[in-house]
Each structure stands twice: as structure tokens, then as C-alpha cells.
Amino acid sequence: MATKGQILDMTPVGMKFSVLKSSADTGGKSLDLHWELLPGCNMDAPLVHIHPHAIETYEVLNGEMEFFVKDSWRPAGKGDKLTVPMGVTHAFRNPGPDVVTVYNTHQPALRMENYFEDVCKVLDKLTGNKTKPFRMDLRTKLYMGVLMNNYREEIIARSPPDIAIKALGFIAKLAGIDYEKS
Numbered sequence: 001m002a003t004k005g006q007i008l009d010m011t012p013v014g015m016k017f018s019v020l021k022s023s024a025d026t027g028g029k030s031l032d033l034h035w036e037l038l039p040g041c042n043m044d045a046p047l048v049h050i051h052p053h054a055i056e057t058y059e060v061l062n063g064e065m066e067f068f069v070k071d072s073w074r075p076a077g078k079g080d081k082l083t084v085p086m087g088v089t090h091a092f093r094n095p096g097p098d099v100v101t102v103y104n105t106h107q108p109a110l111r112m113e114n115y116f117e118d119v120c121k122v123l124d125k126l127t128g129n130k131t132k133p134f135r136m137d138l139r140t141k142l143y144m145g146v147l148m149n150n151y152r153e154e155i156i157a158r159s160p161p162d163i164a165i166k167a168l169g170f171i172a173k174l175a176g177i178d179y180e181k182s
Contacts, residue, residue, distance in 0.1 A: 002031075002113035010116075012123045012134035014041030014094070017116060023109035031109035033116075035102040037065060042093035045136060048159035049091065052152075055107045056084045058092070063100030066093050089158045106154075115151045122147050122179045142177050145169035 002008065004025055008017040014037060021032035048068060058067070064077045068091040069084065076082065084090045094100045106112045122143045127134050134140075145168025148157055157165045 002117060008033075008116045008120055009130075010119055010123055011038065012127045012130060014038040017104075019113065020103075023113055026109060028109050030105045030107045031112045033104045034061075035100075035104050037063075037092070037094040037100040037102065039094060039097050039099065041100075042091065043095060045160075046091040046093050047157060048089060049155050049157050050087050050089055051084070051106065051155055052087055053108075054110055054112070054154070055086055056090070057105045057107070058082045058084075059103040061101040061103055063094070063098050064096050065100045065102070066095060068092070091159075110154045111151060112154050115147075115154050118147055118150065118179065125179050141168050142172035142175065143179055146172045146177055146179060 001024065002019045002022050004019055004022055006019045006022075008019070010016065016036040016038075018034040019031075020034055021030065023031055026032070046068070058076075059081045060076050060078055062078055064075065066073045066075055067082055068074075068089075069082070070089055073093075092102075123134065124130065126140055126143060145165050148155065148165045149169035156162050
């Protein structure tokens, strides 16, 4: 379980999150994060997804980025705020040359902090604890299938399609792939 002040380092895919308020801090009402989106973050095949049981909010604190909502990308800059209702398709990216900072919440928190911690575990496993470059290859897709299938109440992929995520997760389980094991 994430704790206040914890850094969730996802730099292999261009992100770093700091926990401002954990689920424990808010009684489960929200997970509040400070994001740093590195230049080029999510420019190559961002995870377009929904949160079936939570509202997600974003406030751009510094820099310029883009949000995908429903079916199109839209620019956002410092001071812009976006609320994504439950079940609405969305994603984000940083196409610019500068780091973008964002205040982000998930309401309710559900198990999103566990999801982010597990994303870090998967990235560490796939990059040898950040000593090798991140690649979106078959091995990565199998690990992501396992991860995404563990958090279906929190997040469901739309692109890649959920059916592909389910199939990859099933195949990965059959092959004994588990990001929890060393």
C-alpha cells in the first residue's frame, strides 16, 4: 500500500508520481498524486482506458500536455483542469520538450495505488531495475496482460482492446508469468 510522500518511479515509460494523499489518508475517498510527465511521455501507443468505478481529475500545474477524451486529443496547459467521469475513455501524453507537472486524483481510491505500485514492479522486471531500455514487445504485453487483469475494477483498457488484454493475461498465466516473483 502506497504511503504519503512515496515516489512511484515509472521513468522507463516517462512518468514519476508522488503520493500526496494515500487511500489510508483519505479513508478510501481518493488517491491524490503529483505527476511528473517527462518529455515524450505516452507518445507511442498510450494506454487508452476507462475507470469503471471512479472519477479521475487532472490539474495541469506546469507545462503543456494533451488529453484524449472519448474520441479526440485536446491540448491543456498550466491551470487547465479536467474531470473524467466513470466509464469515459481517456488517456494523456506529453508531446513537448519540457517536464509537465499535474495534480491527479482518483475518487474513490479503490486499489489504484496498488495498481501503480504493480506497474513499477512490472517496469523494474522488464528493464532489469531500469538498467535496460523499455520495449513494447511480446514479453511486455504478456506482463501487462497479467497486470491489467488483476485490476479490472480499477482500470480497463480500450486501446489496446480489452479482449486482447484478457487473452494476453490468460496466456501469460498459463506460461507462469508473474511480476510478483523475482
